[in-house]
Amino acid sequence: MRLGNAFFLRWVIALLLAPLMSVTLSFSAAAYDSVDYYSEYSDFLQGVPDEIAKALPEEIYSDSTDEQLYAVREMTSFGYVEEYISELLMGDIKGAVGMFFSICALLVLSSAVSAIRKSIGGEGLAKSFDICALSLNIALILSFQMSVIKAVSGFLSRLTLLTNGMIPLISLLYVSGGNVAEGSAGVGALSLFISFCENVCGKTLLPVVAICISFAVISAFSPQINMCGLANTVKKSYTFILGLLMSVMALIMNLQTVLSSKADSLSHRAAKYAVSSFIPVLGGAVGDSLRTVAAGVEYIRGMTGTLAIIIIILLLLPTVIKLLLAKTSINLCVFFAGLLGLDSEMRLLGEVSGVYGYMLAICSICSVFFIYALTLFVRCSAQMG
Protein backbone atom coordinates (compact mmCIF):
# COMPACT_ATOMS: atom_id res chain seq x y z
CA MET A 1 0.00 0.00 0.00
CA ARG A 2 2.85 2.33 1.01
CA LEU A 3 4.71 1.50 -2.19
CA GLY A 4 1.60 2.24 -4.23
CA ASN A 5 1.18 5.65 -2.53
CA ALA A 6 4.82 6.57 -3.14
CA PHE A 7 4.49 5.59 -6.81
CA PHE A 8 1.31 7.69 -7.12
CA LEU A 9 2.98 10.69 -5.42
CA ARG A 10 5.94 10.57 -7.86
CA TRP A 11 3.57 10.60 -10.82
CA VAL A 12 1.70 13.61 -9.41
CA ILE A 13 5.00 15.51 -8.94
CA ALA A 14 6.12 14.53 -12.43
CA LEU A 15 2.87 15.78 -13.98
CA LEU A 16 3.04 19.03 -12.06
CA LEU A 17 6.61 19.66 -13.18
CA ALA A 18 5.97 18.72 -16.81
CA PRO A 19 5.24 22.34 -17.93
CA LEU A 20 8.43 23.49 -16.22
CA MET A 21 10.35 20.75 -18.01
CA SER A 22 8.93 21.71 -21.39
CA VAL A 23 9.94 25.32 -20.80
CA THR A 24 13.50 24.48 -19.75
CA LEU A 25 14.01 21.97 -22.55
CA SER A 26 12.78 24.41 -25.18
CA PHE A 27 15.14 26.92 -23.62
CA SER A 28 18.07 24.56 -24.01
CA ALA A 29 17.08 23.59 -27.56
CA ALA A 30 17.32 27.25 -28.61
CA ALA A 31 20.88 27.44 -27.10
CA TYR A 32 22.53 30.67 -28.34
CA ASP A 33 19.27 32.04 -29.79
CA SER A 34 18.07 32.47 -26.20
CA VAL A 35 20.62 35.27 -25.64
CA ASP A 36 19.31 38.45 -27.19
CA TYR A 37 22.54 40.37 -27.78
CA TYR A 38 21.85 41.81 -31.23
CA SER A 39 21.07 45.40 -30.17
CA GLU A 40 24.32 45.66 -28.12
CA TYR A 41 26.22 43.92 -30.91
CA SER A 42 24.85 46.33 -33.51
CA ASP A 43 25.70 49.32 -31.24
CA PHE A 44 29.26 47.98 -30.98
CA LEU A 45 29.51 47.67 -34.79
CA GLN A 46 28.26 51.23 -35.18
CA GLY A 47 31.20 52.38 -33.06
CA VAL A 48 33.71 50.74 -35.40
CA PRO A 49 35.66 53.44 -37.34
CA ASP A 50 34.56 53.82 -40.99
CA GLU A 51 37.86 52.74 -42.53
CA ILE A 52 37.74 49.47 -40.54
CA ALA A 53 33.99 48.99 -41.15
CA LYS A 54 34.67 49.04 -44.91
CA ALA A 55 37.14 46.18 -44.54
CA LEU A 56 34.68 43.95 -42.61
CA PRO A 57 32.75 41.21 -44.47
CA GLU A 58 29.03 41.95 -45.02
CA GLU A 59 27.95 38.87 -43.03
CA ILE A 60 29.26 40.51 -39.86
CA TYR A 61 26.22 42.86 -39.92
CA SER A 62 23.77 39.93 -40.19
CA ASP A 63 21.45 39.13 -37.26
CA SER A 64 22.21 35.42 -37.63
CA THR A 65 24.88 34.16 -35.24
CA ASP A 66 25.98 31.48 -37.73
CA GLU A 67 26.61 34.07 -40.44
CA GLN A 68 28.48 36.27 -37.97
CA LEU A 69 30.66 33.32 -37.00
CA TYR A 70 31.28 32.53 -40.66
CA ALA A 71 32.42 36.14 -41.20
CA VAL A 72 34.71 36.02 -38.14
CA ARG A 73 36.24 32.77 -39.46
CA GLU A 74 36.80 34.46 -42.81
CA MET A 75 38.48 37.40 -41.09
CA THR A 76 40.89 35.10 -39.27
CA SER A 77 41.94 33.43 -42.53
CA PHE A 78 45.46 34.06 -43.80
CA GLY A 79 44.16 35.39 -47.13
CA TYR A 80 42.06 38.13 -45.50
CA VAL A 81 44.92 39.32 -43.25
CA GLU A 82 47.40 39.19 -46.14
CA GLU A 83 45.08 41.23 -48.40
CA TYR A 84 44.50 43.82 -45.67
CA ILE A 85 48.21 44.21 -44.90
CA SER A 86 49.19 44.42 -48.58
CA GLU A 87 46.54 47.14 -49.16
CA LEU A 88 47.94 49.10 -46.20
CA LEU A 89 51.51 48.65 -47.40
CA MET A 90 50.62 49.83 -50.89
CA GLY A 91 49.09 53.01 -49.48
CA ASP A 92 51.76 53.76 -46.86
CA ILE A 93 54.90 52.85 -48.80
CA LYS A 94 54.16 55.70 -51.21
CA GLY A 95 54.04 58.23 -48.36
CA ALA A 96 57.17 56.85 -46.67
CA VAL A 97 59.15 56.82 -49.93
CA GLY A 98 57.94 60.37 -50.66
CA MET A 99 59.10 61.49 -47.22
CA PHE A 100 62.48 59.78 -47.67
CA PHE A 101 63.09 61.33 -51.09
CA SER A 102 61.94 64.80 -50.02
CA ILE A 103 64.18 64.85 -46.93
CA CYS A 104 67.10 63.31 -48.84
CA ALA A 105 66.72 65.79 -51.71
CA LEU A 106 66.92 68.73 -49.32
CA LEU A 107 69.84 67.14 -47.42
CA VAL A 108 71.78 66.55 -50.63
CA LEU A 109 71.03 70.08 -51.86
CA SER A 110 71.97 71.48 -48.47
CA SER A 111 75.27 69.60 -48.49
CA ALA A 112 76.06 70.63 -52.09
CA VAL A 113 75.14 74.26 -51.45
CA SER A 114 77.23 74.29 -48.25
CA ALA A 115 80.22 73.00 -50.25
CA ILE A 116 79.74 75.84 -52.79
CA ARG A 117 79.22 78.37 -49.98
CA LYS A 118 82.60 77.44 -48.41
CA SER A 119 84.35 78.89 -51.46
CA ILE A 120 82.49 82.22 -51.20
CA GLY A 121 82.09 84.88 -48.54
CA GLY A 122 83.37 85.34 -44.99
CA GLU A 123 82.89 83.39 -41.77
CA GLY A 124 79.89 85.43 -40.54
CA LEU A 125 78.00 85.01 -43.77
CA ALA A 126 78.78 81.31 -43.74
CA LYS A 127 77.27 80.95 -40.26
CA SER A 128 74.09 82.79 -41.31
CA PHE A 129 73.76 80.56 -44.33
CA ASP A 130 74.32 77.39 -42.25
CA ILE A 131 71.57 78.46 -39.83
CA CYS A 132 69.26 79.12 -42.75
CA ALA A 133 70.00 75.70 -44.33
CA LEU A 134 69.62 73.94 -40.97
CA SER A 135 66.29 75.63 -40.25
CA LEU A 136 65.04 74.63 -43.70
CA ASN A 137 66.01 71.01 -43.06
CA ILE A 138 64.42 71.07 -39.59
CA ALA A 139 61.20 72.63 -40.91
CA LEU A 140 60.91 69.95 -43.59
CA ILE A 141 61.59 67.11 -41.13
CA LEU A 142 59.03 68.51 -38.66
CA SER A 143 56.40 69.03 -41.37
CA PHE A 144 56.44 65.27 -42.02
CA GLN A 145 56.22 64.40 -38.31
CA MET A 146 52.87 66.11 -37.85
CA SER A 147 51.00 63.55 -39.97
CA VAL A 148 52.54 60.65 -38.02
CA ILE A 149 51.80 62.24 -34.65
CA LYS A 150 48.22 62.95 -35.75
CA ALA A 151 47.86 59.30 -36.82
CA VAL A 152 49.00 58.09 -33.37
CA SER A 153 46.71 60.54 -31.58
CA GLY A 154 43.79 59.45 -33.77
CA PHE A 155 44.57 55.79 -33.10
CA LEU A 156 44.49 56.23 -29.31
CA SER A 157 41.18 58.11 -29.39
CA ARG A 158 39.58 55.60 -31.80
CA LEU A 159 40.81 52.69 -29.67
CA THR A 160 39.24 54.11 -26.52
CA LEU A 161 36.00 54.90 -28.39
CA LEU A 162 35.84 51.38 -29.79
CA THR A 163 36.46 49.76 -26.41
CA ASN A 164 33.90 52.03 -24.77
CA GLY A 165 31.37 50.80 -27.34
CA MET A 166 32.18 47.19 -26.44
CA ILE A 167 31.40 47.52 -22.73
CA PRO A 168 27.58 47.00 -22.93
CA LEU A 169 28.02 43.89 -25.10
CA ILE A 170 30.72 42.46 -22.83
CA SER A 171 28.63 43.14 -19.71
CA LEU A 172 25.58 41.46 -21.26
CA LEU A 173 27.52 38.37 -22.28
CA TYR A 174 29.24 38.11 -18.89
CA VAL A 175 25.90 38.30 -17.08
CA SER A 176 24.18 35.93 -19.55
CA GLY A 177 26.80 33.31 -18.75
CA GLY A 178 26.26 33.74 -15.02
CA ASN A 179 29.64 35.45 -14.50
CA VAL A 180 28.21 38.36 -12.53
CA ALA A 181 31.20 39.05 -10.25
CA GLU A 182 33.70 38.29 -13.02
CA GLY A 183 31.79 40.59 -15.36
CA SER A 184 31.82 43.47 -12.90
CA ALA A 185 35.56 42.94 -12.27
CA GLY A 186 36.40 42.62 -15.97
CA VAL A 187 34.27 45.54 -17.08
CA GLY A 188 35.54 47.64 -14.16
CA ALA A 189 39.16 46.92 -15.12
CA LEU A 190 38.39 47.62 -18.78
CA SER A 191 36.73 50.94 -17.91
CA LEU A 192 39.73 51.85 -15.73
CA PHE A 193 42.09 51.03 -18.56
CA ILE A 194 40.00 53.01 -21.06
CA SER A 195 40.23 56.09 -18.85
CA PHE A 196 43.95 55.39 -18.31
CA CYS A 197 44.55 55.10 -22.05
CA GLU A 198 42.45 58.22 -22.73
CA ASN A 199 43.86 60.41 -19.98
CA VAL A 200 47.39 59.14 -19.42
CA CYS A 201 48.55 57.76 -22.79
CA GLY A 202 46.47 60.04 -25.03
CA LYS A 203 47.19 63.23 -23.12
CA THR A 204 50.83 62.64 -22.18
CA LEU A 205 52.35 60.76 -25.11
CA LEU A 206 52.14 63.62 -27.56
CA PRO A 207 53.48 66.31 -25.19
CA VAL A 208 56.38 63.97 -24.31
CA VAL A 209 57.03 63.44 -28.03
CA ALA A 210 56.84 67.20 -28.61
CA ILE A 211 59.22 67.89 -25.69
CA CYS A 212 61.75 65.35 -26.99
CA ILE A 213 61.59 66.78 -30.53
CA SER A 214 61.86 70.35 -29.18
CA PHE A 215 64.99 69.36 -27.22
CA ALA A 216 66.40 67.81 -30.38
CA VAL A 217 65.66 71.01 -32.33
CA ILE A 218 67.44 73.09 -29.68
CA SER A 219 70.46 70.74 -29.79
CA ALA A 220 70.48 70.91 -33.59
CA PHE A 221 70.50 74.72 -33.62
CA SER A 222 73.21 75.04 -31.01
CA PRO A 223 75.28 71.89 -30.51
CA GLN A 224 76.90 73.47 -27.42
CA ILE A 225 73.60 73.06 -25.55
CA ASN A 226 73.27 69.29 -25.42
CA MET A 227 69.66 68.52 -24.52
CA CYS A 228 69.80 64.89 -25.65
CA GLY A 229 70.60 63.68 -22.14
CA LEU A 230 67.54 65.44 -20.72
CA ALA A 231 65.37 64.11 -23.56
CA ASN A 232 66.61 60.58 -22.83
CA THR A 233 65.81 61.00 -19.12
CA VAL A 234 62.26 62.19 -19.97
CA LYS A 235 61.75 59.23 -22.31
CA LYS A 236 63.14 56.65 -19.90
CA SER A 237 61.11 57.98 -16.94
CA TYR A 238 57.96 58.09 -19.05
CA THR A 239 58.31 54.53 -20.30
CA PHE A 240 59.21 53.27 -16.82
CA ILE A 241 56.11 54.90 -15.28
CA LEU A 242 53.85 53.65 -18.05
CA GLY A 243 55.32 50.14 -17.88
CA LEU A 244 54.88 50.05 -14.10
CA LEU A 245 51.26 51.26 -14.30
CA MET A 246 50.46 48.75 -17.04
CA SER A 247 51.99 45.86 -15.05
CA VAL A 248 50.08 46.83 -11.91
CA MET A 249 46.80 47.08 -13.82
CA ALA A 250 47.37 43.75 -15.60
CA LEU A 251 48.15 42.11 -12.25
CA ILE A 252 45.04 43.57 -10.58
CA MET A 253 42.87 42.55 -13.51
CA ASN A 254 44.26 39.02 -13.47
CA LEU A 255 43.78 38.59 -9.72
CA GLN A 256 40.27 40.06 -9.77
CA THR A 257 39.28 37.79 -12.66
CA VAL A 258 40.54 34.67 -10.84
CA LEU A 259 38.85 35.60 -7.55
CA SER A 260 35.54 36.61 -9.09
CA SER A 261 35.54 33.51 -11.27
CA LYS A 262 35.85 31.35 -8.14
CA ALA A 263 33.10 33.33 -6.38
CA ASP A 264 30.76 32.91 -9.37
CA SER A 265 31.58 29.22 -9.56
CA LEU A 266 30.79 28.73 -5.89
CA SER A 267 27.46 30.56 -6.00
CA HIS A 268 26.34 28.71 -9.14
CA ARG A 269 27.33 25.32 -7.77
CA ALA A 270 25.29 26.11 -4.64
CA ALA A 271 22.31 27.15 -6.75
CA LYS A 272 22.57 24.01 -8.88
CA TYR A 273 22.83 21.82 -5.80
CA ALA A 274 19.72 23.46 -4.38
CA VAL A 275 17.78 22.95 -7.65
CA SER A 276 18.76 19.30 -7.99
CA SER A 277 17.97 18.62 -4.30
CA PHE A 278 14.61 20.36 -4.13
CA ILE A 279 13.30 19.27 -7.52
CA PRO A 280 13.59 15.50 -7.32
CA VAL A 281 13.14 14.30 -10.92
CA LEU A 282 13.75 17.39 -13.06
CA GLY A 283 16.64 18.93 -11.10
CA GLY A 284 19.20 17.15 -13.27
CA ALA A 285 17.38 18.17 -16.47
CA VAL A 286 17.42 21.83 -15.44
CA GLY A 287 21.18 21.53 -14.80
CA ASP A 288 21.68 19.98 -18.24
CA SER A 289 19.65 22.68 -19.97
CA LEU A 290 21.63 25.39 -18.16
CA ARG A 291 24.82 23.73 -19.38
CA THR A 292 23.51 23.93 -22.95
CA VAL A 293 22.64 27.62 -22.57
CA ALA A 294 26.11 28.18 -21.08
CA ALA A 295 27.64 26.57 -24.16
CA GLY A 296 25.57 28.92 -26.34
CA VAL A 297 26.75 31.95 -24.36
CA GLU A 298 30.36 30.77 -24.61
CA TYR A 299 29.88 30.36 -28.35
CA ILE A 300 28.64 33.96 -28.74
CA ARG A 301 31.33 35.21 -26.37
CA GLY A 302 34.02 33.49 -28.38
CA MET A 303 32.65 34.95 -31.61
CA THR A 304 32.19 38.52 -30.38
CA GLY A 305 35.45 38.53 -28.39
CA THR A 306 37.42 37.25 -31.38
CA LEU A 307 35.72 39.83 -33.62
CA ALA A 308 36.63 42.62 -31.18
CA ILE A 309 40.26 41.41 -31.02
CA ILE A 310 40.43 41.31 -34.83
CA ILE A 311 38.96 44.83 -35.06
CA ILE A 312 41.56 46.12 -32.56
CA ILE A 313 44.31 44.46 -34.63
CA LEU A 314 42.85 45.97 -37.83
CA LEU A 315 42.85 49.35 -36.09
CA LEU A 316 46.42 48.92 -34.84
CA LEU A 317 47.94 47.66 -38.10
CA PRO A 318 47.69 50.91 -40.14
CA THR A 319 49.30 52.92 -37.33
CA VAL A 320 52.04 50.34 -36.75
CA ILE A 321 52.79 50.01 -40.48
CA LYS A 322 52.81 53.80 -40.90
CA LEU A 323 55.17 54.21 -37.93
CA LEU A 324 57.47 51.38 -39.03
CA LEU A 325 57.74 52.70 -42.58
CA ALA A 326 58.31 56.25 -41.34
CA LYS A 327 60.96 54.99 -38.89
CA THR A 328 62.70 53.06 -41.66
CA SER A 329 62.78 56.07 -43.99
CA ILE A 330 64.02 58.33 -41.17
CA ASN A 331 66.76 55.78 -40.36
CA LEU A 332 67.81 55.81 -44.02
CA CYS A 333 67.85 59.63 -43.89
CA VAL A 334 70.06 59.43 -40.75
CA PHE A 335 72.47 57.29 -42.76
CA PHE A 336 72.47 59.78 -45.68
CA ALA A 337 72.90 62.78 -43.36
CA GLY A 338 75.91 61.04 -41.79
CA LEU A 339 77.28 60.29 -45.24
CA LEU A 340 76.91 63.94 -46.27
CA GLY A 341 78.52 65.17 -43.05
CA LEU A 342 75.40 66.97 -41.77
CA ASP A 343 75.85 66.22 -38.06
CA SER A 344 73.08 68.44 -36.67
CA GLU A 345 70.51 67.03 -39.07
CA MET A 346 71.73 63.52 -38.29
CA ARG A 347 71.22 64.05 -34.54
CA LEU A 348 67.74 65.50 -35.07
CA LEU A 349 66.73 62.66 -37.38
CA GLY A 350 68.13 60.11 -34.91
CA GLU A 351 66.03 61.66 -32.14
CA VAL A 352 62.90 61.60 -34.34
CA SER A 353 63.55 57.93 -35.12
CA GLY A 354 63.83 57.18 -31.37
CA VAL A 355 60.56 59.01 -30.71
CA TYR A 356 58.87 56.85 -33.39
CA GLY A 357 60.03 53.80 -31.48
CA TYR A 358 58.38 55.11 -28.31
CA MET A 359 55.13 55.89 -30.12
CA LEU A 360 55.17 52.39 -31.59
CA ALA A 361 55.68 50.90 -28.12
CA ILE A 362 52.81 52.90 -26.57
CA CYS A 363 50.37 52.00 -29.37
CA SER A 364 51.30 48.33 -29.08
CA ILE A 365 51.09 48.30 -25.27
CA CYS A 366 47.60 49.90 -25.29
CA SER A 367 46.33 47.45 -27.90
CA VAL A 368 47.89 44.46 -26.19
CA PHE A 369 46.22 45.37 -22.91
CA PHE A 370 42.80 45.59 -24.56
CA ILE A 371 43.47 42.31 -26.37
CA TYR A 372 44.46 40.75 -23.04
CA ALA A 373 41.20 41.93 -21.43
CA LEU A 374 39.22 40.53 -24.35
CA THR A 375 41.12 37.24 -24.23
CA LEU A 376 40.14 36.89 -20.57
CA PHE A 377 36.55 37.59 -21.63
CA VAL A 378 36.67 34.94 -24.37
CA ARG A 379 38.51 32.33 -22.32
CA CYS A 380 36.41 32.53 -19.14
CA SER A 381 33.85 29.74 -19.04
CA ALA A 382 30.17 30.46 -18.39
CA GLN A 383 29.51 29.63 -14.73
CA MET A 384 25.87 28.65 -15.18
CA GLY A 385 27.02 25.47 -16.95
Add this chain to the structure above:
Amino acid sequence: MNGIFLKGLGLCVVCLVMLAVQKSLRGEFAFAIRIGSTLLFSSLCISMSTPIIKLISENGSPETNKYCRIMLKALGVVFLTGICTDACHASGESGLADYAENIGKLQILLMSTPVFEEILQCVWEMLSF
Protein backbone atom coordinates in the same frame (compact mmCIF):
# COMPACT_ATOMS: atom_id res chain seq x y z
CA MET B 1 80.98 64.01 -70.67
CA ASN B 2 78.86 67.11 -70.27
CA GLY B 3 79.74 69.84 -72.80
CA ILE B 4 79.12 72.69 -70.37
CA PHE B 5 81.63 71.16 -67.95
CA LEU B 6 84.40 71.17 -70.58
CA LYS B 7 83.45 74.67 -71.75
CA GLY B 8 83.59 75.86 -68.14
CA LEU B 9 87.07 74.43 -67.64
CA GLY B 10 88.18 75.95 -70.94
CA LEU B 11 86.82 79.35 -69.93
CA CYS B 12 88.64 79.08 -66.63
CA VAL B 13 91.95 78.56 -68.46
CA VAL B 14 91.15 81.51 -70.79
CA CYS B 15 90.37 83.79 -67.79
CA LEU B 16 93.62 82.71 -66.13
CA VAL B 17 95.62 83.56 -69.25
CA MET B 18 93.81 86.92 -69.58
CA LEU B 19 94.58 87.80 -65.97
CA ALA B 20 98.22 86.80 -66.31
CA VAL B 21 98.61 88.83 -69.52
CA GLN B 22 96.86 91.98 -68.25
CA LYS B 23 98.81 91.92 -64.96
CA SER B 24 101.99 92.43 -66.99
CA LEU B 25 100.34 95.17 -69.10
CA ARG B 26 97.73 97.21 -67.15
CA GLY B 27 96.88 96.04 -63.61
CA GLU B 28 93.65 98.09 -63.24
CA PHE B 29 91.66 95.80 -65.55
CA ALA B 30 92.27 92.74 -63.35
CA PHE B 31 89.28 93.62 -61.18
CA ALA B 32 86.96 93.91 -64.19
CA ILE B 33 88.14 90.55 -65.53
CA ARG B 34 87.58 88.95 -62.11
CA ILE B 35 84.01 90.34 -61.94
CA GLY B 36 83.30 89.18 -65.49
CA SER B 37 84.64 85.68 -64.86
CA THR B 38 82.65 85.41 -61.59
CA LEU B 39 79.42 86.31 -63.40
CA LEU B 40 80.25 83.89 -66.18
CA PHE B 41 80.95 81.01 -63.82
CA SER B 42 77.85 81.82 -61.75
CA SER B 43 75.64 81.55 -64.82
CA LEU B 44 77.42 78.32 -65.75
CA CYS B 45 76.79 76.90 -62.27
CA ILE B 46 73.11 77.89 -62.48
CA SER B 47 72.66 76.32 -65.92
CA MET B 48 74.43 73.13 -64.76
CA SER B 49 72.27 72.81 -61.64
CA THR B 50 68.99 73.46 -63.53
CA PRO B 51 68.29 69.72 -64.20
CA ILE B 52 68.76 68.93 -60.47
CA ILE B 53 66.41 71.76 -59.46
CA LYS B 54 63.90 70.63 -62.09
CA LEU B 55 64.08 67.04 -60.79
CA ILE B 56 63.44 68.18 -57.22
CA SER B 57 60.60 70.52 -58.21
CA GLU B 58 58.91 67.82 -60.29
CA ASN B 59 59.25 64.95 -57.80
CA GLY B 60 59.50 66.61 -54.41
CA SER B 61 56.66 67.55 -52.09
CA PRO B 62 55.42 71.20 -52.08
CA GLU B 63 57.37 71.79 -48.84
CA THR B 64 60.60 70.46 -50.40
CA ASN B 65 60.19 72.75 -53.41
CA LYS B 66 59.51 75.73 -51.19
CA TYR B 67 62.53 75.05 -48.97
CA CYS B 68 64.81 74.28 -51.94
CA ARG B 69 63.83 77.63 -53.44
CA ILE B 70 64.67 79.44 -50.18
CA MET B 71 68.01 77.60 -49.93
CA LEU B 72 68.98 78.52 -53.49
CA LYS B 73 67.93 82.12 -52.90
CA ALA B 74 70.11 82.16 -49.76
CA LEU B 75 72.99 80.79 -51.82
CA GLY B 76 72.38 83.57 -54.33
CA VAL B 77 72.54 86.13 -51.51
CA VAL B 78 75.80 84.59 -50.25
CA PHE B 79 77.16 84.67 -53.78
CA LEU B 80 76.27 88.32 -54.43
CA THR B 81 77.46 89.40 -51.00
CA GLY B 82 80.68 87.48 -51.53
CA ILE B 83 81.32 89.25 -54.85
CA CYS B 84 80.55 92.61 -53.27
CA THR B 85 82.79 92.05 -50.22
CA ASP B 86 85.61 90.69 -52.40
CA ALA B 87 85.35 93.80 -54.55
CA CYS B 88 85.47 96.04 -51.44
CA HIS B 89 88.46 94.15 -50.01
CA ALA B 90 90.24 94.33 -53.38
CA SER B 91 89.71 98.08 -53.39
CA GLY B 92 91.06 98.30 -49.82
CA GLU B 93 87.65 99.25 -48.33
CA SER B 94 87.35 96.68 -45.57
CA GLY B 95 84.79 98.82 -43.66
CA LEU B 96 82.46 98.77 -46.65
CA ALA B 97 83.09 95.04 -47.01
CA ASP B 98 81.87 94.51 -43.41
CA TYR B 99 78.72 96.55 -44.12
CA ALA B 100 78.03 94.47 -47.24
CA GLU B 101 78.51 91.25 -45.26
CA ASN B 102 76.15 92.46 -42.54
CA ILE B 103 73.50 93.29 -45.13
CA GLY B 104 73.93 89.80 -46.58
CA LYS B 105 73.59 88.22 -43.13
CA LEU B 106 70.44 90.22 -42.40
CA GLN B 107 68.94 89.28 -45.76
CA ILE B 108 69.56 85.58 -45.07
CA LEU B 109 68.01 85.92 -41.60
CA LEU B 110 65.01 87.72 -43.09
CA MET B 111 64.59 84.90 -45.58
CA SER B 112 64.79 82.35 -42.74
CA THR B 113 62.22 84.14 -40.53
CA PRO B 114 59.14 82.44 -42.09
CA VAL B 115 60.92 79.09 -41.67
CA PHE B 116 61.61 79.80 -37.98
CA GLU B 117 57.92 80.67 -37.62
CA GLU B 118 56.98 77.37 -39.25
CA ILE B 119 59.24 75.44 -36.88
CA LEU B 120 57.75 77.21 -33.86
CA GLN B 121 54.24 76.59 -35.20
CA CYS B 122 55.01 72.87 -35.65
CA VAL B 123 56.35 72.56 -32.11
CA TRP B 124 53.40 74.55 -30.73
CA GLU B 125 50.95 72.36 -32.66
CA MET B 126 52.59 69.24 -31.23
CA LEU B 127 52.40 70.61 -27.69
CA SER B 128 48.76 71.61 -28.08
CA PHE B 129 47.52 68.08 -28.95
